[in-house]
Amino acid sequence: MTRVVAGTAGGRTLVVPSSGTRPTSERVREALFSRLEHLDAVEDARVLDLFAGSGALGFEAVSRGARSAVLVDSARVAVDACRRNARSLGLADRVDVVADRVDRYLARLAPADAPEPAGAFDLVLLDPPYDLADDVLQVAVDGVARCVAPGAVVVVERSTRASAPTWPAPLDAIDDRRYGETRVWFAERPV
Structure with missing residues (x-):
């Protein structure tokens, strides 16, 4: 069972697509958002959640005070789950x-x-399938660099076995963390 960890929707259950998704664990989401809140990256942010799956990261951000979120996924089952979660x-x-x-x-x-x-966005969250090829993720990271506001934070979550993303200008690496088998990289666009 996947739930929103904190905020106005804290404790509420999310519908998770039956196949092809790997929701971020509550422990990793709690640690990730603790870091993002320390960076003052959530409150009133315009959020982009790419490879959204259930939308857990985007919903967590909005529940914790983000202004809005756009959740993007190509899988019909994931899109349906995100829409159901938004309504519920x-x-x-x-x-x-x-x-x-x-x-x-x-x-x-x-x-x-x-x-x-x-x-267009103040916070971008990329949580692709663990088996996504590095070059496909890099295309997404390069695209993200063209749509972030000054001061924006970008997060990539992947397996610890995956390669680190290459941050294109105007993004600068600021942190990376390991949580069990999950690694999270952070970058920001300077103000």
Whole structure:
């Protein structure tokens, strides 16, 4: 059973897609959001949750005070779960669920030839399937760099066996943490 850990929806259960997703454990989510709150990255943030799965990370952010969240996943079962969770948590007015491939969504949001980053998001959470190829994740990270606001924080969660992401400009690495078999990398766009 996956639940929202804290905030206005704390303790509420989330619907998890039956296959193809690996929800972030409550222990890792608690540690991750403790770090994000220390960075002052959650309150009133515009959040982008990529490879959303159940939407646990995006819903956790909104429950803890983020202004809004966009949850993106290409799997129909994940999109349906995110929409059900948004309704059951009473957060549908602050959460937009997008059925699309992450690379395609980011290319539309902030084209590679754009002269300036779009500045659409303050917090971006990438929690791809553990078996996602490094080059596919890197395309997503490169796209994210074009859509973050000054001061934004970007988080990538993967297996400890996976390679660290390469942070493109304007993102700078600020931290990485290990929680059992999970590694979390943090970057920010300087103000």
